[in-house]
Amino acid sequence: MTDATTDRFPPGARVRTVHHDPPHHTRLPRYARGKHGTVVEPEGRAPLADVRSQGREDAPVQQIYAVRFAARELWGDGDHHVVLDLFESYLEDEQP
Template sequence: MAERFGSGVRVRTIAVDPAHHTRIPRYARGKSRVWWWRERGRHPLPDVRSQNLPDPPVEAVYAVRFAARDLWGAGDHWVVVDLWESYLEVDG
């Protein structure tokens, strides 16, 4: 299956606050101008697995590189977060 987010595509994380478990960290939710880095395989969506629902969707997981200043307003380093495909949207 082809990657949804090819090299060089800017993405935005979804802004969610679900009542159940999610693997998108709160500090990374609703952030735009993040840069897709690379796909890290395909894995069952943990949001569905944590609810003991049958047949969790298997999605691509992307290593997304954020500038620390985009997450916390300061810092000159990068933070890499593994995010499932459904947590991401094309930015722009």
């Protein structure tokens, strides 16, 4: 766990995932793109997998967050929740 004062998104923050379709590998699942969720907690830092998968050694190190989504938000149905570990660059502040 990391120091919450240095994290962009504190636990409980409402976020939206970016909605993009890059021409390369991404760890952001297609079903979670452009969806709203809540940060559970920071999970630590790691090199951005999207860059590393291209065989590059210059991947920026980013915070990874556990983000909770309602199944209904992701798939339009379901009464349960799903938690995904997502890199910081996949997240943006939720717009009102």
